Amino acid sequence: MSEKQGLNGAYYGPSIPPKRESYQSVGRGGGPLGCCCSCIFGLVFKLIVTAIVFMGLAFFVFWLIVKPNRVKFHVTDAALTQFNYSSDNNLHYNLGLNLTIRNPNKKLGIYYDRIEARANYEGQRFSTITLTPFYQGHKTTNVLNPVFNGQQLLVGSNLQSEYQKQTSEGVYEIEMKLYLRIRFKFGRIKTGKFKPRVECDLKVPLSTNGNSATTFETKRCKIDYFN
DSSP, X not given: OOOOBOTTSXXXXXXXXXXXXXXXXOOTTOHHHHHHHHHHHHHHHHHHHHHHHHHHHHHHHHHHHHOOOOOEEEEEEEEEXXXXXXXXXEEEEEEXXXXXXXXXXXXXXXXXXXXXXXXXXXXXXXXXXXXXXXXXXXXXXXXXXXEEEEEEEOOOTTHHHHHHHHHHHTEEEEEEEEEEEEEEEETTEEOOOBOOEXXXXXEEEBEETTEESSOOOOEEOEEETTO
16 A cells, blocks of 8 residues: 655555553562562471471480380289179179389489279279379389279170179189370470370289189280370
């Protein structure tokens, strides 16, 4: 198309489109704000990793210095003078135990802030008692004497048959569980609270007038520190 120009020099051709302004699009997460968030996230992540590594090293050094050993629980004696499961499903019982707790550690003391002892028969609890809290020093042995006495209603499909079987043998299978709340002491440092569980599977002979079908054998208990 030919361009036309007037006598006065004016331009009469097609209109010239206006210039388009260019805009730079900013994507999501871009710009100074997105960069700042990324920096903060990276810093927090590094701090968390550093803290975990530091705690791991501190625990490892502590273990090398202290070299902790497992506390040992044993039931050394048991006296069962009554264990009668009546026809109305009530268990009448009188059970006394000697429980020894040995702390073999040279540098660790133990606070027993709570000691709850439970007695079970055929998977059912028939008695619960709370023992006196105490502190156990280094390389020491303490003896506790839990006594379970009373009656409790127990109901189970096989309970009567198992009871009759064990009665004929003169020995009853009784389980004692300890639910503990403890703290460890190393020098002046005291740890937080732990809640281990101790399980003692016992075979206790019934004693009548001081006589029993067999003698009780010492039983070592199992410990679950991460219950």
